[in-house]
Amino acid sequence: MNTWVTGLLVFFRTTSQILSAGIAITAFSLLLYGLTFNLRDRVARTFALIMISVAVIFTGEALASTSTDLVEAEFWLKFSYVGITLLPAIYLNFSDAILATTGRPSRWRRKLAIRMSYIASLVFLLALPLGLLVGESSSEISSAPHLSPTIFTGFLFLYYFVTMVMAWINFVRSYMRTTTPTSRRRMAYLITGALAPAIGSFPFLLYNSQIALEHSLAFWTISALSNLIMGGLIVLMAYSVAFFGVPWPDRVVKSRLLKWIIRGPVTAIITLGLVTVVRRAGNVFGNPYSGMVPFIMVIAILLCEYMVTLFSPVWERLLFYGNDQKDLELLNNLEQRLVTRNDLSQFLEMILAAVRDRLQAGGAFIAAINGDGMELVKTTGNIDWLDEENSSVELVELVRQTNNSMETFLWNKTLILPLYHQETDDSSELLGLLGVTGIKSEHLELEQKQSLEQLAFRATIALRDRHIQQQLFRSLEQLTPDIDYLSELRAAGRYEPEHVLDITRPVDEEMTTWVKDALTHYWGGPRLTESPLLSLKIVQDMLETHDGNYPNALRALLKTAIEKVRPGGERRFTGEWMLYNILEMKFLEGKKVREIATKLAMSEADLYRKQRVALEAVAREIAQMEKEARESHTN
Template sequence: MTFTAFLRALNQVLAAGIGITALSLWLYALTFNLRNRVTFAYSVVLLAVALTFGGESLGSASASPALADLWYRLQWLGAILLPAAYVHFADALLATTGRPSRGRRRLSVRLLYAAAGGFAALLGSNRLLGPFIADAPLPYHTATRWTALFALYYLGTMAWAWVNFVRAYRRTVVRASRRRMAYLLLGALAPTLGAFPYATFLGNLTASAPHFFWLLATLSNLFTTLLLVLMAYAVAFFGVAWPDRVVRVRLVHWLLRGPVAASTALALTTAVRRMGARYLGQPYTVLVPLTMVLSFLLVEHLIGATAPLWEPLLGGWQSNSLLAALHRLEDHLFTQEDVAQFLEAVLAALCDQLRVPTAFIAVVEEGNLSLLVAVGEGPPLPETPPHLLAEAASQRGLLRWDGYLLTPLHHRESGALLGVLGFPSDANLDAEARATLRALAERAALALTYHARGRAAAHALQALTRPDDFIPRLRAVARYDQQKVLATPEELPPSAELAQWVKDALSHYWGGPKLSRSPLTRLQVIQQAMEDGHEDASQAVRSVLRDAVERLRPEGERRFTTEWLLYNILEMKFLQGRKVREVAQRLALSEANFYRKQRIALEEVVRVLLEMEAEARQEKHRQ
């Protein structure tokens, strides 16, 4: 393989890697934070980059000239979309720093998207590009007068976007904000310089100076890859309520398990395929899929194996003992299901050793014994006599109770009574059986002790997960505009979690765990409804959500017009419980359009619910 051929193959892999990275980051933006305007505009930029480099990679690897022509047109489609997306992104970024558009910048963004649509129409009508040169070292389309006009449009629009980038940078004052903005501006160079289809204008250079061209293209793609990741890192902090350490860890996980793993598998597969073509005469052998699968699995394994080394550095767990303890909590926390599974094994071993048909463990709850787990078949627990718990708490030996022998289970540290282990009183308790009973009872008491610790920790941590997330949301909007620190809760965008809780509760409006166990019950307006009406949690959530929906009802008699659309969707879909297809047909909507309108309707319910929460808090403050 010549040096030029090596650079060309490396350039193809790098172009494909950029496309994979851009597509992966686009999915990341869609998954986590599309509500933020900066992130939405950035997702359009990523889509354009993915189209540009994906089309270039697929076109350069295509053996068919007709297919290569199609892929390179896809590259041009991404390049056409990119300038408008960049101005959109720069405008959203400038607005984030406290310089919102008065209408002119937003109008210009719309006009630029319209211009992009015009160039896309020229691309489809074969006027933007000339004939396709398939036999060049790098295939390309020749230029036309429309191509020259597009080049001027590209340069002018990008210059305009960069003016707004610089204005946004100058408006940041705090050192941390300026640092992140500098990262973003440096990363923004990548799509600006790397996505333009130079081959159309420099096609002759690929034949006259191939070494120089491919070396330049390879370095450009390496530069673009690094800066694209840097840009993604800077944008990842926009509009999210998570702490910075959480954003860093999530983004790195996403990059490693997505672009890095896929690009590594692609690079190794390409190398094996080319070596097979050179040494075996067959590019596609059994080694190609084997290399792809094994390389992907190996990279994923290495990520998981090394995660304990780099996660504490990114997340700050090494320097913070509280974060380290919270990170380990999931692995050491005993939930009720975990305890039940372990205690079932303990009771099964007890039944085998004592040759008894049933055994149970009951825990102390509100002065009575409540069955936690049982094995075998036995009669239900009778009501606990008042003296039984007192006797069990004061002694360690066996107790007789209504045909059962009970072994008290005490807290390992405080000595408090946690529960009892019971089995039929006709069991044969020889010396070996008693030793087994003591060992199993100790293990059961230890499991209940761990469970008690876990419940105490869970209750202590519940305050961190309540819907009152004013400070995290305030941090999200004030990262680059410090004036937003003065914003009131009503002026902040609602959290994505609150919107999901509302949707879940409405989906189980007539009963279900997402209603009865909804985190919305911790809202002040729900608590007030429970106190005023003496309702349980499910009834209170249902009542408040119904009131929120009714506040969206227009005045007058019900109609099936645009004004009533959002209310009709909420009332028919959730309050009446009708099927989606039935509601969509009644409202003359396609199912896709119905889901879009439903999302808007749910956002309106969240807005009204926040207003009701503010009213409830004000009323409580007056009291």
């Protein structure tokens, strides 16, 4: 064999082995990603199981291909068959979860098929250690060992094929049920990426190893390319799955996934490749352990992490921001440059230190004007007079009478300089006061006056920014519930728009807690008689009809709210009556949890989840009743 052919063979074989290990690393990394961010979603959970199977398959193949001992190689090959036997059942379950997400929940036929597939996988898995599923290892290709087939292997192949066809039918049905262009495009990505585990995990050498023996260069070239393509398809599949079960905006999902992949599998694969090349080069030159191996490993990791940190802001702007680039850049800049309370305190502390130094004063303070009073923002030195009762109120009134004058004046032996923000040429706003105590002379020199005014101007800027940021934070606090609500709606309707109707507007967590406590002591107890709900306007309005008895009025309110949750018609034990039945039996009738769960044919864990939804529904009704009561009172 020519030297260049041998070199190409070694290159593609090494590349294939590195990529095979890289697929296992990628699958394990994506498994961790799913466990970290969206494990609550069924699609994400089953995808995580697929990644476990893929990681097991390619870990076994990678270690078997580098093993020099035949027994060791056989062990790792059989280890990879653990993932191969479990993959079809998990794959079918995954496709069913995708179809259920589009609005076609699992019926008895699909559930039965999934259960039967798991039983079949378990049977094949039990046959593996008994030597029935596959035979002994074949050493026809020393660098690519494989196991010989048995009669059970044919059944495994048939089971694998039939299950994958059933899964692909579910995929096609899911694609046909998507409606929006975005969801259809991502479903197409998902179906395309799903080719990787289905085709790439099957052991083709099991049935045709002669081609690989006779055409080694072509075999390893195709193997390297197929591993590269499979790695890309797995990432494409993970990209589509990343949007299931999370309410984050698309740009956040994309950015997190991309950073995760580059910091994790990409860095690991590059490091593994370089270390492998250096180590094998050391073997060629007679140095089995090269001192360059740990050095190359550290350098590769550090450089990859450095490149991610350096270029991540660039690719985020180019790939993810789109038409919202200006708004998002503004928010990013705000986050990086935001003056926190600690930053403001440090800045004002420097201002006051400079004031005391310039005026040789014993103390100084900066106060912000809030309504009719003032709030001390920062103090230094001795300012005992501020502890006196009504001192701050008198000082604020005196300052307001100065008619927006920037002149300093003495008050209780304290030099006061009002801090005004000039909004327009004709108007200004009083933001705060700069006070200096214990000065040696009441008459300031020209240089001291100029320094004081300059320092006061900078303190005014800090107080103005503090005021603006407080308004911004209050606005964000008010927006947060609605933003979360819209995010949940977007997540629910990504693949089935009708799911948007299933998401109800969130209620105040505190209100839900109050309702739960009051219902727990519905027939008497401190949680009812001392409930914060007693201060509601609707309870005050109901006192007259209940002879001024607060507990009875609150009890009647809770009963009315529960009745509003009640569906129309005769009471039944069906799904639409679930919430009302839980409220009625748990709180009004006082039945035990186990008795209610048995009556409603559900687990206790599911009962607690439904109870939470029922309490939120009651809290929502009470909030609406309170709103109507206040509006009617105002009118």
